[in-house]
Amino acid sequence: MSNVATVLGGLDSELGWIRETYTELHRHPELSLEEHATSTMVEAKLAAFGYSVSRIGGTGVVGVMLNGEGPTVLARADMDALPVTEATGLPYASQVDGVMHACGHDVHVSTLLGAAKLLAEGRDAWSGTYIALFQPAEEIGAGSQVMIDDGLATKVPRPDVAFAQHVMPLPAGTVATTAGPVLSAADSLKIVVYGKGAHGSMPHMSVDPVVLAASIVVRLQSVVSRQVKPGDFAVVTVGALKAGTASNIIPDHATMLLNIRTYDPHVRSTVLAAIERIVRGECSAAGTSREPDFEYYDQFPATSNDAAVTEGVHASFVAHFGADAVHEAQRQTASEDFSRIPDAFGAPYTFWLLGGADPEEFQAAAAKGTVAKDIPANHSPLFAPVMDPTLSMGVQAHVVSALSYLAAQ
Template identity: 80%
Template sequence: MNSSETVLAGLDSELGWLRETYTRLHRHPELSLEEHETSKIVEEKLTAFGYSVTRIGGTGVVGVLANGVGPTVLARADMDALPVTEATGLSYASAVDGIMHACGHDVHVSALLGAAKLMADGRGAWSGTYIALFQPAEEIGAGSKAMVDDGLVTKVPRPDVALAQHVMPVPAGMVATTDGPVLSAGDSLKITVYGKGAHGSMPHMSVDPVVLASSIVLRLQSIVSRETRPGDFAVVTVGALNAGAKSNIIPDRATLLLNIRTYDNQVRATVLAAIERIVNGECAAAGSPREPDFEYYDQFPLTSNDADVTEQVRAAFSAHFGADAVHRAERQTASEDFSRIPDAFDVPYTFWILGGADPDAYRAAAAKGTVSQDIPGNHSPFFAPVIDPTLSMGVQTHVVAALSYLSKEK
């Protein structure tokens, strides 16, 4: 047997507690930065497996397993749930009103715990250091930053490579990856523009922020169509425009909520600069009595996979699962904050997609052309990865990817 087969030989005997852990986490979800019970479960498991365990970034947990001379590999799972009311009807559905694991982070935690256990049990097959990192608050883009700000790079060994995965509504039993940008950068922006209030019957005495905000919305549409090079990707969405409360009162301010998605950091910088330029210009043209306010929040970095790491991991997946199970991932306009962790260490990384949808249901929906309607996506109240084979695959991908660097055969 090769090293992956050796380490994974005990997987079947671990699936019982892994399923129990997953259903427990799913039944008791916790919001971003409130993952106290989840962290406690992770701490207890890692300690029992023989890891050196440290709390970092509030509810973040890192386990380090040193096993002789060799590379250091960091594997990451996120832990937080969403403010979504579950509608799956599962026997282990959320017991917490208005909170649900609607993005599969319970799968991520369980799979990495399973990999951590097998890596500890299979130390004879590999050499180096394995780091299992459990990150809070991915959903608000704050968890990786909290861990970095709390001294992550000084509290754990510097990895040579970082690995992460995400369960998605594609058939369970498959894995997909690609080099280069795989998840977009995401920025949310609150803009407040100021006018001068007046009675609705006396508009000449006002500086109308509703008209001002409307002009801004229209002009922002030109950023993608006229300031972004054809072929480059950018999305600028105005998700909310709020001003006033009564029909005959012209208010003194308006707020706009924007969301921006890009696959290139230079494009991102250009788009954000254009937004501020347009807003400032429209305010000046309207005679706004004060400068606008810009408040950036829920910011997610670009996730761009290193080509060499991705190829090494992809080859290991193909050798283990067979080429038919390994696909090229399409770029996703969803965003993640994982990359802040390897970026803080200045090390390469790869991030892959793990299938979680029922394969038979997916095939049936694909045959009818109704995948988007019939297969619930992440953040849906109906999102529910099938436990088998999703958990088993999630453990295997982590182990196989790590051993592509740590195996004694290397």
């Protein structure tokens, strides 16, 4: 019997509590940095499994299993929910008004706990160190940094490799991997431009920040089309423009909220520099007497998978699940803060996608070309991964990836 088969041999008997953990998490979601009950539950389970458990970063939890000589593997799950009102109608729907696990972090927590228990009980099949890390506040891009700032890199062994997975609206029973960029970097940017207020009947007495902001918005549309090389990816979105309070008053300032998505660090720096240059140039042309303000927030790093690690995990997935269940992941324009954790250790990583959509519904929608319309995506109030086989696949993916490094030879 292989090492993987040995460790996963007890999976069927564990799925009951894994499903129960998932439904309880879904019923009782907690927002970013408020994951108190979730952390307490995770802490208790890891301790019961035999892990050395630490609280790092307030609600962050890390379990370490030392099992002889060998590599150190870190696997991460995020725990926070979203300020979304659930509309799934599930019997285990959220019982917290206006809060929902609309991104699948309940899947992430329950599957990593399942893998942690199986690896603890199957220690004869592997050698090394396994770290199960449960991160808060991924949704606001802050949780990984909170743990790092609290000394994560000095409080746990340095991993040789790090893993994470994310449930997505792909067919349940499948996983998807890719080397290189898989999730984009994201930068939110608040820009305030200052003019000179005046009455609407006396526009010549003003420096109109509304006209100035409108000019900036139009000019920003040329950043991607004219300053980013064709074939490179970038998105610049102006999500909000706010100015004034009345129709006959020219205000003295305008505020714009932007979101920028990129994969490549050079493209990112090019785009951000172009935005600031355009804003300053338009302010100068308008004759403003005050420089604009730039405030960056909710920043997420790009997630770019190590090629060698990804190749090895992909091969292990194919060997275990079969080639039909392992797909090539398409790059996503969503963002994550997982990569800060392995980067803090200088460790390579890979981040894969876990299918969570009903396979029959997905195939029917794919045949009609209506997947985007018919299959609820992450952050939707209708997002509801099917428990089976999603949870089983998630547990297996964690175990298989870990044993691709830890399996006793």
